Amino acid sequence: MIIFGTSSSTIHxxxxxxxxxxxxxxxNQMWIQGYRKYFHVFWIPFFPLWKKIYSVCSHCKGVFEKKEFKDQELTTSFEYFENNKIKIPWYHFTGIILVLLLIMLISILPFLTK
Ligand SMILES: [Zn+2]
Known part of the structure; x- marks a missing residue:
């Protein structure tokens, strides 16, 4: 039985x-946060899926999506963070890295055992 599905990790x-x-x-009280979904097999993250990023006001605790912004300064700042500061965590590729290592190991094994 293969256990797989999706899970998510929060974006700080x-x-x-x-x-x-x-x-x-x-x-000047707006924060950016969100989460990114990833696909996992046996709870090992394989590859990242979509992300959901939103903005939170620390004053009224309101949660807003980019399309709700009425302020150009906020949109610019949000897009800057979205594109430059929010990176995919490397461990979201753990599964792919493991598979690649396994393929490499299998392909060099005949040379090592000679
Ligand atoms: Zn507010």
Whole structure:
């Protein structure tokens, strides 16, 4: 029996530079956070799937998606973080790395046993 499915890991929150909350209008209190789904086999992450990134206001605790932003400064800051600061954790590729290592081992094994 092969156990597989999807799981997710959280993306650490980071404070955005500037921008104001779309709801309470508080300036400079917006944070970016989210999670990334990954595909796993026997709980070993194989490859990353989609990510969900949203913004949280530390003043009113409101949660907002990018399409809800009314503020250009906030959108710019959010996109900068989304593209530059939020990286895929390497361990999301553990399964693929293990498979590649196994293939390498199998292919060099005949040379080692000669
Ligand atoms: Zn707010």
């Amino acid at each position: 929150p980071a404070k955005l530079d500037g921008g104001c909350c779309p709801f309470c209008k508080t300036k």
